[in-house]
Amino acid sequence: MIRNIYKFLSSVKLAMALLVVILSCCVVGVTIYRGVEAGTHIFSTFWFNGLLVMLVVNVCFCFFPRILNRKLTLISLGMILFHLSFVAILGGIVFNSLFHFAGLIRLTEGETLPSGDLQSYDFAEQGRFFDIGKLRGDTTLIKMHVGHRVDGADKKVAYEISVGEGEAKKQGIIFITKHLEYRGFRYFCDREGYAVLIVLYDKMGRELYGGYYPLQSLRQEDGSYLYTTGTKDGPGSIAYPYDRPQPLFSLQVAYRPSKISERGGEAFFQVWPLTHEGERPEAKPLAEGKAALGEMFDAGDYYLSLKEVRYWTAMFVRYDPGLPIVLASLWVGFGGMVITFIGRMRRMRN
Amino acid sequence: MKAELVCFWIAVGLYGVSTFSYIFGLIARQEKLFTVGLYGALAGFIPHTIAIGLRWSETGISPFISISESITLGTFMAVLIFLIFQFSTKKVRPLGVLVMPVVFVLIGWAGTLMKEIATTLAPALQSAWIWVHIIGASAGFGSVLVAAAFGLMYLLKERSSGGIANKLPELQTLDNLSYRFIAGGFIMYGLMIVSGAFWSNQVKGNYWNWDPVEVWSLISWLIYGIYLHLRITFGWRGRKLAWYALIALIAMIISYWGIPFSVETFHKGFRIEH
Numbered sequence: 109m110i111r112n113i114y115k116f117l118s119s120v121k122l123a124m125a126l127l128v129v130i131l132s133c134c135v136v137g138v139t140i141y142r143g144v145e146a147g148t149h150i151f152s153t154f155w156f157n158g159l160l161v162m163l164v165v166n167v168c169f170c171f172f173p174r175i176l177n178r179k180l181t182l183i184s185l186g187m188i189l190f191h192l193s194f195v196a197i198l199g200g201i202v203f204n205s206l207f208h209f210a211g212l213i214r215l216t217e218g219e220t221l222p223s224g225d226l227q228s229y230d231f232a233e234q235g236r237f238f239d240i241g242k243l244r245g246d247t248t249l250i251k252m253h254v255g256h257r258v259d260g261a262d263k264k265v266a267y268e269i270s271v272g273e274g275e276a277k278k279q280g281i282i283f284i285t286k287h288l289e290y291r292g293f294r295y296f297c298d299r300e301g302y303a304v305l306i307v308l309y310d311k312m313g314r315e316l317y318g319g320y321y322p323l324q325s326l327r328q329e330d331g332s333y334l335y336t337t338g339t340k341d342g343p344g345s346i347a348y349p350y351d352r353p354q355p356l357f358s359l360q361v362a363y364r365p366s367k368i369s370e371r372g373g374e375a376f377f378q379v380w381p382l383t384h385e386g387e388r389p390e391a392k393p394l395a396e397g398k399a400a401l402g403e404m405f406d407a408g409d410y411y412l413s414l415k416e417v418r419y420w421t422a423m424f425v426r427y428d429p430g431l432p433i434v435l436a437s438l439w440v441g442f443g444g445m446v447i448t449f450i451g452r453m454r455r456m457r458n
Numbered sequence: 459m460k461a462e463l464v465c466f467w468i469a470v471g472l473y474g475v476s477t478f479s480y481i482f483g484l485i486a487r488q489e490k491l492f493t494v495g496l497y498g499a500l501a502g503f504i505p506h507t508i509a510i511g512l513r514w515s516e517t518g519i520s521p522f523i524s525i526s527e528s529i530t531l532g533t534f535m536a537v538l539i540f541l542i543f544q545f546s547t548k549k550v551r552p553l554g555v556l557v558m559p560v561v562f563v564l565i566g567w568a569g570t571l572m573k574e575i576a577t578t579l580a581p582a583l584q585s586a587w588i589w590v591h592i593i594g595a596s597a598g599f600g601s602v603l604v605a606a607a608f609g610l611m612y613l614l615k616e617r618s619s620g621g622i623a624n625k626l627p628e629l630q631t632l633d634n635l636s637y638r639f640i641a642g643g644f645i646m647y648g649l650m651i652v653s654g655a656f657w658s659n660q661v662k663g664n665y666w667n668w669d670p671v672e673v674w675s676l677i678s679w680l681i682y683g684i685y686l687h688l689r690i691t692f693g694w695r696g697r698k699l700a701w702y703a704l705i706a707l708i709a710m711i712i713s714y715w716g717i718p719f720s721v722e723t724f725h726k727g728f729r730i731e732h
């Protein structure tokens with residue numbers, strides 16, 4: 109029995125079959141299924157990853173016993189390095205999956221959130237042995253810079269952030285090809301949008317409340333963008349003020365940036381009677397209309413105003429202790445290919 | 459018309475001349491036409507190079523990003539490798555019978571897809587890895603195209619005797635040459651994947667995400683990995699591998715420039731377009 113398993117695992121036919129099956133899965137994963145679907149049906153499935161693991165097990169049982177019986181030459185040395193890199197990559201991946209952390213943190217300019225609190229993240233995922241205590245201190249978005257330039261190259265946007273605690277706090281500017289690293293945690297730019305400060309006044313013009321409301325950037329058919337409250341699937345209203353036990357009404361705000369002044373522009377307000385979650389608002393709003401930045405909009409019993417425009421940004425926070433193993437192994441594998449190639453060239457010449 | 463476009467279409471024209479010389483040379487068994495074909499390719503290569511250079515110097519932005527630019531570079535590498543081989547050995551004269559038609563069709567197609575030069579390089583592409591990546595990809599393509607041409611030579615020599623087939627090197631030599639270029643292409647594809655992984659790690663913090671561009675490059679690499687195993691572990695030689703090299707070439711062209719090519723998949727998510 110054990111012998112048969114060993115025979116099966118160590119056959120070159122299995123190696124070939126696995127390679128062909130994996131290749132076929134890849135082809136299906138970019139033709140029949142696409143994007144996210146390919147992930148759920150193929151690449152993230154248990155069986156597909158099982159195939160990859162089996163490939164590595166097969167390398168261990170099939171390749172190494174065969175090659176180690178041979179004389180060490182340039183050719184065989186290269187092959188050993190190449191196949192060894194497969195094993196090391198898998199090792200790195202497994203190790204990483206046990207200890208890693210990945211989270212998406214979203215901050216409005218000026219906002220600070222505790223790094224070690226999972227509530228701070230829109231989404232967070234961690235390995236079984238990841239120690240949350242490693243995430244120390246706070247994460248702050250100081251400012252988002254538009255049209256950031258480095259050595260003349262336009263980086264479009266850059267986030268000025270600060271992370272960590274006390275003395276060891278680290279501050280820096282990140283953009284798409286540059287991250288910031290703090291104690292093994294890496295901070296990557298992901299996306300950004302507008303957040304508008306919507307202030308509530310009574311009819312006497314006294315300020316009652318103010319809060320930042322992040323807007324979605326929705327691409328329109330003509331290629332332009334609509335910046336509005338809602339979800340990524342479309343515009344929608346929010347309970348306003350959302351952070352009070354008793355919101356007053358449902359509000360939808362759309363923002364039109366000014367073409368001339370950065371962070372200027374106007375807002376379009378629509379106010380409905382408060383609805384419970386999931387309930388559709390009545391067809392006709394209580395009030396609707398436009399107001400430029402800083403101007404008052406008459407919302408029935410109250411006034412509303414778009415007082416300030418800031419940016420929100422979302423950053424990926426990653427901790428991947430297995431990463432150096434994987435990256436180094438990639439070069440080892442590549443080096444192996446080159447060494448084998450050189451070895452063969454020399455043999456052919458002789 | 460801009461000088462760049464003039465050069466580009468002159469190159470296409472000369473590659474066309476080369477293509478027809480090779481094909482008619484083969485049909486009519488006129489070896490002289492192979493010489494015409496070879497010098498046609500060389501003559502086309504000059505304006506081809508100038509066209510790329512002009513495009514590059516116009517804005518200073520590497521002109522290898524859009525699909526037509528990518529094909530232009532891939533064919534450039536293929537012709538370069540082909541010419542180097544031809545002028546350094548002069549061994550396999552009809553080799554251009556496959557290389558030049560493929561180059562001609564691809565570059566002509568690139569011409570129809572040509573867009574204005576980008577004035578800025580997307581920030582995600584402002585990375586040194588892009589150089590390693592595109593050199594790996596285009597040199598890989600050039601190598602496997604030449605390898606497939608040796609495969610075709612092998613099949614020609616095997617089928618017919620006399621005339622042109624007689625002047626071709628031994629079957630085993632052709633088989634070995636094809637294998638060498640496949641092995642070289644495999645390394646270049648390896649370089650493309652490794653640099654792609656480092657690039658992705660620089661931008662997104664993960665080296666592999668199974669996104670379509672990555673999977674397509676894995677496909678090209680695996681196809682040639684399987685070739686090498688068939689040869690080394692299973693002892694395949696000759697006709698079967700010659701066919702394999704030819705069919706794999708089709709897969710390669712599709713995987714490169716067919717469905718998947720779009721930089722858009724590179725960075726998804728909504729962002730403010732400033």
Ligand code: HEM
Nearest residue numbers: 119120123163166167170171174187448641683686690691
């Ligand atoms: C994606 C996966 C793999 C790739 C791309 C790959 C690639 C290669 C390459 C490039 C060579 C050397 C060919 C040359 O001389 O240039 C080779 C040889 C070999 N590989 Fe793999 N390999 C893979 C997986 C495996 C697996 C899973 C096994 C396990 C059975 C295996 C077993 C062997 C053996 C036994 C040899 C040759 C040794 C001999 O001469 O018999 N390979 N492989």
